[in-house]
Amino acid sequence: MLHLLTSPRTARTVRGLIGTLIETAADAVRSIAPAAPAKPEPVVEIAPDPADLYEAEEMPETDVIEAAAAEHERAADQARRADRGKRAAKKILDRLPAGRYGAWIVERVTSSRETADLDSIRATYKRLGLGPVPMKRCAPSLKVRRAEVVPAAEEIALVAA
Template identity: 60%
Template sequence: MLQLLMTPRTARTVRGLLGTVADAVRSIVTPAALVEAQQLENIETETAPDPMDAYSSDELPEVEAIETAAAEYAAAADQARTADRAKRKSRKLLDRLPAGLYGGWLVSRTPSSRQTADLDAIRATYERLGLGDVPMKQSAPSLKVERVDVPALSV
């Protein structure tokens, strides 16, 4: 029984439950402090390393230029998401149409010139030759820009 309680999975579950209970107690005692702590955690969390050509502290642009670029990027990303949703909605109808002329619109299909690796065939080849798992590498990290309210620091 003691061994069951010592497994890493159980330990993570217990830590998670204790964290949830601690958050609940803090939300009753000092609700604003919990929200501020969670906001700061979200701001400081880094999920991928900085690029190799990141600005050094001497090269950093002015904060206003960074804010302008971030705002423009966020607006463009919103427009791109809106456009992607509109394209997906239209494709539901257009993908099922046979090729042809519809009013002033020609619907046709052309073969893609892009190719992707056939991972099933590669895995089978690796298995047949006894080479182990297929080596994989991570994709490039996605840039994420979001507006946050930073609490004023009291000195």
């Protein structure tokens, strides 16, 4: 009889019953506890249009705009695929010591690009008591996406409303 109480199957059953009791108790507590405040949805800030837009008389035809948007989407998709391929190859190549590997030479060269050393700038601002480092937003990104197709009958109803 003692064997039945200590068998693995019985232990699993008892653990399952205990788990069910704990879940039931937790549900009961949640039902009487005040609800947690809902997380606010992130605000997507729409950037203003740039200054050099087409004038009304310069606007290209809709089919030209659609072709440009389709080309932009195709090129962006190719760029994403290329970036994924480049990252996958870089995982291997980054760990190689410099040298010749078959027809390929792997080497590391110093970049000529420079960027601001924000840690040093923050330390200087703090040392001089100038407050936080002034920052500005990056240029807005152009996003192009296909619009949902609204059947003509629904479009007429939406315009009439």
